[in-house]
Amino acid sequence: xxxxxxxxxxxxxxxxQHLQSITAxxxxxxxxxxxxxxxxxxxxxxxSLQKLERQLKGKLFTRGAxxxxxxxxxxxxxxxxxxxxxxxxxxxxxxxxxxxxxxFQRYLTGSQLAALIHVVAQGSFRRAAQQLNLTQPTIHRAVxxxxxxxxxxxxxxxxxxxxxxxQARQLARHGGLFLREIENAYExxxxxxxxxxxxxxxxxxxxxxxxMIPVAVTQLLQTYPKAQIQIIDGPYDEQFKGLLRGSIDVxxxxxxxxxxxxxxxxxxxxxxxxxxVVKQGHxxxxxxGRLSAYLLAELDWVAPRHNTPARSAFNDFFKREGLVIPEHxxxxxxxxxxxxxxxxSNRAAILPARQVELEVASSxxxxxxxxxxxxxxxxxxxxxxxxxxxxxxxxxxxLLHERQGNNQHTKP
Numbered sequence: 001x002x003x004x005x006x007x008x009x010x011x012x013x014x015x016x017q018h019l020q021s022i023t024a025x026x027x028x029x030x031x032x033x034x035x036x037x038x039x040x041x042x043x044x045x046x047x048s049l050q051k052l053e054r055q056l057k058g059k060l061f062t063r064g065a066x067x068x069x070x071x072x073x074x075x076x077x078x079x080x081x082x083x084x085x086x087x088x089x090x091x092x093x094x095x096x097x098x099x100x101x102x103x104f105q106r107y108l109t110g111s112q113l114a115a116l117i118h119v120v121a122q123g124s125f126r127r128a129a130q131q132l133n134l135t136q137p138t139i140h141r142a143v144x145x146x147x148x149x150x151x152x153x154x155x156x157x158x159x160x161x162x163x164x165x166x167q168a169r170q171l172a173r174h175g176g177l178f179l180r181e182i183e184n185a186y187e188x189x190x191x192x193x194x195x196x197x198x199x200x201x202x203x204x205x206x207x208x209x210x211x212m213i214p215v216a217v218t219q220l221l222q223t224y225p226k227a228q229i230q231i232i233d234g235p236y237d238e239q240f241k242g243l244l245r246g247s248i249d250v251x252x253x254x255x256x257x258x259x260x261x262x263x264x265x266x267x268x269x270x271x272x273x274x275x276x277v278v279k280q281g282h283x284x285x286x287x288x289g290r291l292s293a294y295l296l297a298e299l300d301w302v303a304p305r306h307n308t309p310a311r312s313a314f315n316d317f318f319k320r321e322g323l324v325i326p327e328h329x330x331x332x333x334x335x336x337x338x339x340x341x342x343x344x345s346n347r348a349a350i351l352p353a354r355q356v357e358l359e360v361a362s363s364x365x366x367x368x369x370x371x372x373x374x375x376x377x378x379x380x381x382x383x384x385x386x387x388x389x390x391x392x393x394x395x396x397x398x399l400l401h402e403r404q405g406n407n408q409h410t411k412p
Contacts, residue, residue: 016088017107018040019085019182020105021044022049022078023085024037025061026070029066029068029069030067056190057193058189058192058193059074060074073189073192076188077185077186083388084178088105088178091171094171104150110179112143115132115142115146116171116172117176119162122161125162150171152165155168172245180246180247187392188391195226196227198392200220200229200250200396202230202231203233203242203248203382205251205254207379212403216403219399220392220396220399224395239251243384251381251382252380252381253379254379255382256382264382264385265384266380267397267401270378270380271376272379273372273376274310274313274351274372275367275372276296276370278347278366282346291368291369293317293321296370297318297321297324300329300348302338302342303326303329303331304333306331313350313374314375317350317374339359339365350372353367381400
């Protein structure tokens with residue numbers, strides 16, 4: 001979860017109980033009935049509604065003969081809020097106790113969620129306070145109040161800081177998604193009112209970093225110049241965690257086996273094989289027409305990281321040829337480092353051709369004319385299952401698919 005979102009939540013005083021009362025207005029068509037359900041005064045609900053309408057610069061309801069009726073803006077905004085509130089039910093199930101569930105959603109606050117999420121992410125109250133620009137006692141107090149609410153300790157001391165319990169991690173995950181849904185609700189509402197300054201956080205895997213994402217983002221900003229774009233690179237496992245907790249909206253790159261992860265869905269952009277890449281003028285070009293797997297096995301390699309689709313393809317290629325997998329390799333996932341290693345040695349690497357198309361065009365690197373059968377990988381987009389993107393997020397994904405000739409379908 002990004003700092004801007006959580007500070008926004010705390011500074012704008014998003015009151016969960018008041019949000020619940022706003023959704024109840026649609027259900028009952030009455031502010032007074034909504035107030036009763038939320039255990040609030042009618043004036044408190046009215047003031048909360050007025051505050052929201054000022055923030056959104058638009059009316060959420062109109063008064064009619066049949067009661068309070070939602071406007072088009074109200075239908076869209078409150079629909080998003082209802083989706084967010086479902087996350088609170090999942091949080092409640094994590095700490096389900098008879099004496100907890102009755103009060104959990106009523107007394108949970110945005111500041112408690114923000115503190116929890118940052119302490120879990122940072123493993124430290126001090127670093128969480130620094131990121132939120134708050135004092136450490138303020139963070140301690142927010143977490144302590146949350147622990148009292150759920151009736152259990154959420155952190156234990158360790159040599160490296162604090163260690164979150166399983167319950168703390170789950171609460172932080174669903175809480176992060178709740179806050180991101182709230183932010184999306186505001187962005188969608190502002191879009192309807194003519195403002196297109198929403199946020200998109202992209203997880204960039206190696207293949208997508210050099211061309212795919214930069215091109216799509218550049219095109220996106222031509223239509224939405226005020227969009228806030230954040231591109232995050234790093235290992236897939238870290239990006240996957242970010243996706244699950246709401247700090248990343250979409251991951252672009254090599255797809256993984258999603259059968260063990262019901263929370264995500266994947267959309268294929270294209271499928272392509274890996275290629276052998278070497279420096280221009282490499283001695284292997286003397287063997288054109290006589291290249292063999294045996295000759296390749298004798299090479300010094302720059303290999304992909306373990307537990308990646310590319311490394312599996314690298315290993316499987318030699319296994320299919322009945323050869324020993326090269327052991328003395330340099331393991332690297334940085335294209336910049338791989339390029340330097342190849343240009344300054346006789347090593348080889350396996351990469352998608354499009355990942356080095358600029359280097360090949362400038363005669364720095366070359367792709368060997370040797371097909372690596374069975375190394376095809378699916379490249380695409382990974383999101384949470386049931387993801388409801390904002391206009392800006394949706395357009396970004398559409399641009400990725402358009403660049404690949406609209407060749408899209410969903411991988412279960």
